[in-house]
Amino acid sequence: MASIDTFWTLGLAIAKHGLSQSTNIGMRRFRGLFGVGPDVCLKLWDATAQVRPTDTSPVHLLWMLLFLKGYRTEAETHALIGADEKTLRKWLWPWIETVAKLEIIDWEARRIGARPADTVLVSLDGTDCRIYEPTPFDKKWYSHKFHGPGVRYEVGLCIATGDIVWAFGGVPCGEWPDLTLARHAFVHMLDRGEKALADKGYRDPVYFRYPDDGGLQTNRRQKKIMARHETVNRRLKQFRVLQSRFRHALEKHPICFHAVVNITQLDIACGHKLFGV
Numbered sequence: 125m126a127s128i129d130t131f132w133t134l135g136l137a138i139a140k141h142g143l144s145q146s147t148n149i150g151m152r153r154f155r156g157l158f159g160v161g162p163d164v165c166l167k168l169w170d171a172t173a174q175v176r177p178t179d180t181s182p183v184h185l186l187w188m189l190l191f192l193k194g195y196r197t198e199a200e201t202h203a204l205i206g207a208d209e210k211t212l213r214k215w216l217w218p219w220i221e222t223v224a225k226l227e228i229i230d231w232e233a234r235r236i237g238a239r240p241a242d243t244v245l246v247s248l249d250g251t252d253c254r255i256y257e258p259t260p261f262d263k264k265w266y267s268h269k270f271h272g273p274g275v276r277y278e279v280g281l282c283i284a285t286g287d288i289v290w291a292f293g294g295v296p297c298g299e300w301p302d303l304t305l306a307r308h309a310f311v312h313m314l315d316r317g318e319k320a321l322a323d324k325g326y327r328d329p330v331y332f333r334y335p336d337d338g339g340l341q342t343n344r345r346q347k348k349i350m351a352r353h354e355t356v357n358r359r360l361k362q363f364r365v366l367q368s369r370f371r372h373a374l375e376k377h378p379i380c381f382h383a384v385v386n387i388t389q390l391d392i393a394c395g396h397k398l399f400g401v
Contacts, residue, residue, distance in 0.1 A: 126182045131165035134183050138190070138205055158189035159363055160391045165189070167390050171226055177218040187212065188219040192384055195364035217376075224379045228386040229291055231313060237284025244333050246280045246289060247321040248310060249353040250302045251360065253277070253377065254369040267297035275377055276300050278310060279356060279385070283321065283349055286398035288356065291385040294378035302326055321349055348401045355398050359388050 132154070136143060139153040155161055169176075169185055177184070187205065190196075191212075198209040234245040252267040252274040267274035276297045280290030292309050293300075300308075302325040311331045314320065319333045326332040335346035361367040363384045370377050392398065 126166060126169050128162045128166050130182050131162035131169075131186065134186055135162060135165070138186065157193060158186060159193040160189065160387060160396075161394070163394050164387065164390050167394065168223060168387065171228070171390075172222050175222055175225070177215065177222065180215065180219070184215040184219055188216055188223065188383075189387070191216050192220070192363045192365045192380065192387070195368050217379075220383045221379055223386055224382040226386050228389050229288055231289050233285070233287055234280070234282045234289045236282060236287070243317055244319050244321055245283055247283055247349050247353065248278055248280045248290070248306060248326065248332075249322065249350065249357075250276055250278045250293075250305065250325070251357050252297050253361075253366050253381070255374060255377065256369055256371065258374065262296075264296040264299035269297075273297075275374075276302075276305060277381055278302070278305055279353070279360075280310065280320065281349075281352060281356060281398070283401070286352060286356075286400070287392060288385060288389045291382060294381060303328060306331070321346055323350060345401060352398050352401060356388070359391075359398075360384055363387075 133143065135154045135158060136150055139150070139157055141150045141153050151161065158165070165182070165185060169182060187201075187207070190205070191201065194201075196204070198212055201212060202208060238245050252269045254267075254270060255265070255273050255275055257273045258265060265273035265275075267276070274297045275294050277291065277293030279288060281287065282289050290310065290313070293305055295305060302322075306322075306326055307328070310320070311328075314331060319331055320326075322332045322334065324334055333346075335343055335350055365380045366384055370380075
């Protein structure tokens with residue numbers, strides 16, 4: 125049976141950090157390689173108990189995290205862990221797909237900490253991820269955020285807790301402005317009379333409220349709420365599979381995105397919370 129110690133021991137071996145050496149340095153190296161601590165590794169292992177790949181072991185979960193966090197080439201990963209390319213391919217994508225399908229993100233969790241009269245429970249913002257230019261060239265992929273081809277997602281946070289309660293997308297940046305993407309699915313999840321806090325890119329006052337809509341004190345808090353999205357975007361893109369230009373088949377990008385979102389939310393739930401508002 126796997127335990128936190130199981131992942132700690134396996135992870136430190138990959139990090140080339142002895143068990144008798146500094147625990148604090150060991151934890152920094154562990155999180156630096158895998159993006160999360162051994163507690164989240166165990167949560168992932170337990171959450172996938174009924175659906176994880178057959179005959180897998182805890183080290184394969186660590187390989188998945190290593191891939192998502194560093195997005196190294198197969199040759200680089202082989203040099204780090206010793207596994208050959210064929211073995212890596214056998215375990216990486218089944219594990220990524222398994223984690224991506226976990227039902228970690230809970231839309232109803234947006235109500236946690238809210239008062240009965242509250243009608244704005246979620247903040248919403250988009251995030252773009254780099255890809256290689258698809259052929260033939262098409263301007264629909266163009267992202268104004270980094271002036272190149274990319275795919276767009278949207279992430280919703282519970283205002284009261286900072287938990288991730290919504291993640292959707294994987295569409296061409298130029299063809300899907302923020303509001304178009306939100307109207308495709310997100311707005312249909314809102315209750316009657318409910319709105320989300322968003323920036324002025326979401327120009328639809330029926331469904332959205334903006335940081336400059338209230339008094340000075342309210343505006344300051346709302347701007348702080350929206351600034352929290354920058355923090356969650358950094359958390360997501362510390363996984364270089366989302367930060368680097370994606371070199372795998374494009375249809376695999378949303379799989380990686382949702383795997384990272386689930387991993388990040390588990391990390392938040394395990395105590396690495398976003399700042400309060």
